[in-house]
Amino acid sequence: MNVTDLRWFVVLAETEHLTEAAATLQTSQPNLSRSLRRVEEAFGTRLFEREHRGLRLNPYGRIVLEGARAAAGAVESAQQRIDALLDPESGTVRLAFLHSVATGVVPDLLTAFRQSAPSIRFALREQPSHDLVRDLESGEAELGITGPRPDKDTFGWHLLERQRLCLYVPPGHALAGRDRVRLAEAADEPFIALRPDFGFRRVTDELCRAAGFTPAVAFESTDLTTIDRLVGAGLGVAVLPGGAVRGTESGASGVPLAGVRARRDIGLAWCLHRQLSPAAERFRSFVRAW
Structure with missing residues (x-):
């Protein structure tokens, strides 16, 4: 059973008709039947009563329907949030920076960048250099404004x-x-x-x-x-x-x-072994040309 099976189960439970549900989902009846079988096997019981006019959700099915709606909604919400983060026009850049550049380099950069990308958001972290480097390695931060330059075998660097x-x-x-x-x-x-x-x-x-x-x-x-x-x-x-x-x-x-x-040299750093989100890549490209 997978997320698709749960989504299909919700449609089938709401229509209580195999042909109608298959048409709504744009799949074949055999595919939908196999999907339903996987859901019932996962829960260890039948979830519908078969009738000559179609299907009728039984008490077990109503319990599963409640959970399946919640699960499908949570997955859809998560997908929407991920899509937003991956959007180069309106995603979020996770940026860490030193306390000592909080009133200079950082506001100057963000002000200039937002003129060309006003919909991109920033999740900012102000922290000491050792915490900043650790967060770049772990992925908690995608980009960091720090100095001096961290280990060149692990981090990319652009002097600001x-x-x-x-x-x-x-x-x-x-x-x-x-x-x-x-x-x-x-x-x-x-x-x-x-x-x-x-x-x-x-x-x-x-x-x-x-x-x-x-x-x-x-x-x-x-x-x-x-x-x-x-x-x-x-x-x-x-x-x-x-x-x-x-x-x-x-x-x-x-x-x-x-x-x-x-x-003191201040620059933009990123982990060489970690892929940047589209929004972070756009910000890095902007910084390099700034």
Whole structure:
């Protein structure tokens, strides 16, 4: 017994006539009879009483009809949802992205894409880099905006932007307004940083280590805007990507860090061994041309 058998059973139960049901289903009477036999064998009992004018649903058949209608409706609903997801014009893109690009790259990309594909929806996931990579591998996310580039043998990659890293300082700070600053010059400052489980926190720690010091972290946050505002309030300094925080009036200013390592590559990643949905493929093609 399969889903088609249940659907055919519903039609037969509603018409209680083999010839009429076969005509409705556009199949032959022998095919419909074999289908009914499979359903009855699956339930272990006859579901119709045979009469000279046709068939009459018996009490067992009425129970099966109730379940078959529900099952057929559930399958039809699932098919409709899958069809919608697979539609390149109105499907859903499962996109994961780093917290640190939530106010910059992501809204810019989505705004531009929706001008050409307004009916496509997005299921967004904002998460640390290690969770993002895990979700790409499992298929929970189809595409991810992350940095640095994940394992090239497992993931495809398209560079979106190369971000200059900056030291954000409070208003009136001695380092404010400089063209460049060496991170070692902030060695004695309290730092406002992301929590240790965030990928960009590791970037900050590695830069400080390369500059010869361990930062004295005064506060750890999960949100770049919060960090920006705490810096603006004079609680410390922070290493952030230039332009990562928008639309705030904290007064904090970013001074570009000196050195070739003071940058971060942000790109679109996808699993090479997993097929993208049509909507996700359309978004990836758009990003590559963006």
